[in-house]
Amino acid sequence: MDATDLRLLAQLQLDASLTNQALAERVHISPATCLRRVKRLIDAGIIESRVAILSPEKLGAGLTAIVELTLDQQAAERLSAFETRAVADSAVQQCYRVSSGPDFVLILQVADMPAYQAAASRLFATDANVRNVRAFFSVHRAKFSPHISLPAAEQ
Amino acid sequence: MDATDLRLLAQLQLDASLTNQALAERVHISPATCLRRVKRLIDAGIIESRVAILSPEKLGAGLTAIVELTLDQQAAERLSAFETRAVADSAVQQCYRVSSGPDFVLILQVADMPAYQAAASRLFATDANVRNVRAFFSVHRAKFSPHISLPAAEQ
DNA sequence: AGAAGGGCGAAATAAAATTTCACGAAAAAT
DNA sequence: ATTTTTCGTGAAATTTTATTTCGCCCTTCT
Structure with a gap:
């Protein structure tokens, strides 16, 4: 886990559609080394996955709800x-356990208010433990x- | 934008590291068609980007702060x-404008409390307009x- | 100093992406 | 109803890319 790895990670979390060659160039290593290192980062679990980021607006799923819950x-x-129930729900994009x-x-992330209401009744209304x-x-x-934000992955 | 596109999007937002061939198989189309459609989705801006999801814990950046701001x-x-200042800050992973x-x-997303303090003073303390x-x-x-969540992308 | 291990890049090989092409179905126009 | 056009499709050829293999160099440990 050196500066080269950090540069790789910095690139990949911005744009994972780069070819191995292009990535190698940006990080100033050979394609072979690049591939080896990326594979190592995946095996180590540092790269968890690669996903496509879709446009909520263009997909008619443009309503984001931020929900604070007290049990x-x-x-x-x-x-x-x-938590188990929340994580399993497909409308739940993120779930944080907070301390204060x-x-x-x-x-x-839902299409509209009706979709939010549906999710809310699934998750909150049916749970007697939600206080x-x-x-x-947000639209x-x-x-x-x-x-x-990675430590000092300059260049 | 048909059911095939929705299946493609559903796959890609789960795992964008699939090869074009593997993706084509899962969606039951030929590799050529698959490539064409994905390219179309990218050009249309429906696929905004592909990124690597990294493990915050393994990178020593395990502190998430959820901040509500009133101006x-x-x-x-x-x-x-x-908004412009917030979006430009590398500690800011997400920025939502909310209505109520x-x-x-x-x-x-920061490494620890000192890093949060630094971000907070960059973003909030120096702005007289933050009320x-x-x-x-969250740890x-x-x-x-x-x-x-996509509409009915079954299979 | 010598041996062993690990990481590196060049080149060869394997695999995948991308283009080209011809066909067929659906929609539009006549 | 029929022709025409348009659009999407898949097979195959071509180009690009990924992946493996190899020998080299540097570091480390004895």
Whole structure:
């Protein structure tokens, strides 16, 4: 895990559609080395996956809901039970367990308000353990790049 | 934009590392058709990009901050000015403009608390227009798959 | 100093992507 | 109803790319 790996990761989390050759050039290594290193990063679990980022607007799924959830009983197993259900729901794009304020923050990606209502009743209404729900809605996703800021991967 | 396209998108937002041939098989079309359609989806802007999802834990960037921001002056141009700064910051992974409650919700991905403090002073402290900040911290990202739920892309 | 291990790049090989082409189905026009 | 056009499709050829193999160099340990 050296500076070259960091440069590779920086490139790949910006654009994973680069060919191996193009990637090798940008990182100043040979294609063979590039391939070896990328494979190593995948095997190590540092690269978890490669995904396509789609346009919510063009797909009619342009409503993002940010939901803060407080549970009633906060025993570890009750939290895990909810988390399992949330993670399994296809409207749930992100699920964070937070330490101050609410217990969870969810990001839901849905088509419209009816779709949000459906998801909400699936996830919150049927769970007697949900004490409090606070939701915000966004129709404008100004930034979404699932990147991680890496230490000093200059160039 | 038919059922085949939806199947392609469903596959690609789960795993964009599939080869064109493998993708063609899963969607039951020939490689040539598959390539054409994917290219069309890219040109149409429906596929915005392909990115690698990295493991925050393994990279020592495991702190996610969810930040709700209220601005003082909410004229459109003041909101846009802040948005531009937020989007440009590398710690900002997501930026949503919301309609009820706060004005923005940001997702910051940082290494640790000092890194959060640094980002906060860059983004919030130096901006006299930020009235209120409410932040939650997550050390457990239970789900993160930047997918959009697509209508009826069965099979 | 000598041996062993690991990482590197050049070149050869294998695999995949991409283009080209001709066919057939559906829609539009006559 | 029939012709014409348009559009999408898959097979095959071609080009590009990925992947393996090999020998070399540098580092490390004895």
